[in-house]
Amino acid sequence: MLWTIISGLLVGGMLGFAMQRTRFCLTGGFRDMYVQKSNKMFYALLIAITIQGIGLWVLSAIGYLHLSYDSFSVVGTMIGSFVFGIGIILAGGCATGTWYRAGEGLIGSWIALFMYAFFAAMTKFGVFKPLLDKMNSMTVAEADMTQLTGLPYWLLLLVLTLVTLFVVRKELSKPKPKFAVPTLKPKFTGVRHMLFEKRYHPFMAAVVIGLIALIAWPASISTGREGGLGITTPSAHLVQFLLTGDGKLLNWGVFLILGIFSGAYIAARGSREFKWRLPDKITIRNSAIGGALMGVGASLAGGCSIGNGLVATATMSAQGWLSLIFMILGTWFMSYFVFIRPMRQAKKVAVKPQTA
Structure with a gap:
């Protein structure tokens, strides 16, 4: 049990620290693909997936682990991921983003986090479980893309690697802005500057996130839990534990998410970015609704932006890639209703001719 606590907190702490310091945000990345026509953060996600995938291939080749696949509901994954995508825009962060932003002191993220964990528990173990069971019984398909396509894992991974290298090279070859961006004088020096102040390129952040996601596998396996990073089920288990006091629910995944919060808190404190921030009424409303949709959506989809979007995709799971698309x-x-439509309406008002 002691090693479960230590390894979960360590991996989670590294992830929370890295995501807070690098501002690695999948919600913003998915949104920017549509709103700002920028794919940089999505390409960063591909880097993290590829690094983890290569590592898993090596671990599988040496016999350290065996990747297993469960069947999944196509309809449940599509609907759940779409609902989850709506929720993270309203909540202002995905599952992991909500955990690490709560560590920064954002009250809106605390609200979204509570609703996310509570509704995930309701869907997985409570009054919404009949809906989950119904979804899971519909259009069940094989998740293993090797079985579906007849192509070996290494070949699928090679295709992903080549695509990732192509888009990353294309992004890095874009001409840089001619104007100089003003930089503030560093507050810290040495290691403290590197840890708590220096800004990192999203692609560098992706390398770190990918390596942490890979480390999570042997760390988790060493405690008897075969799997990688996961956020939704551990969040639901934490709620169950708080309500029932059942110590059996405190597994590696629960300590992982507590580590994410702790690591983000340390990073925010160290960089002097921690601050309690109370949102306005609209943000409170959106955070609550968004968190609830995240909890239900991730449960129906069998994973969130990390469980499906980062981990399942690296194992070449059809569920992971399908979920990522609908997310x-x-x-x-x-984003159309939150960002695009208001901007268009504002432009119409701005160009409206003045009447005498």
Whole structure:
């Protein structure tokens, strides 16, 4: 049990620290693909997936682990991921983003986090479980893309690697802005500057996130839990533990998410970015609704932006890639109402001719 606590907190702490310091935000990345026509953060996600995938291939080749696949509901994954995508735009962060932003002191993220964990528990173990069971019984398909396509894992991974290298090279070859961006004088020096102040390129952040995601596998396996990073089920288990006091629910995943919060808190404190921030009424409303949709959506989809979007994709799971697509579509759908339509309405008002 002691090693479960230590390893979970360590991996989670590294992830929370890295994501807070690098501002690695998948919600913003998916949104920017539509709103700002920028794919940089999506390409960063591909880097993290590829690094983890290569590592898993090596671990599988040496016999350290065996990747297993469960069947999944196509309809449940599509609907759940779309709903999850809507939720993360309203909540202002995905599952992991909500955990690490709560560590920065954002009250809106605390609200979204509570609703996310509570509704995930309701869907997985409570009054919404009949809905989950119904979804899971519909259009069940094989998740293993090797079985579906007949192509070996290494070949699928090679295709992903080549695509990732192509888009990254294309992004890095874009001409840089001619104007100089003013930089502030560093507050810290040496190691403290590197840890708490220096800004990192999203691609560098992706390398770190990918390596942490890979480390999570042997760390988790060493405690008897075969799997990688996961946020939704551990969040639901934490709620169950708080309500029932059942110590059996305190597994590696629960300590992982507590580590994410702790690591983000340390990073925010160290960089002097921690501050309690109370949102306005609209943000409180959106955070609550968004968190609830995240909890239900991730449960129906069998994972969130980390469990499906980062981990399952690296294992070449059809569920992971299908979920990622519909997650992005959900963020685009909600981004239209939150960002695009208000901007268009504001432009119409600005160009409206003045009457005498």
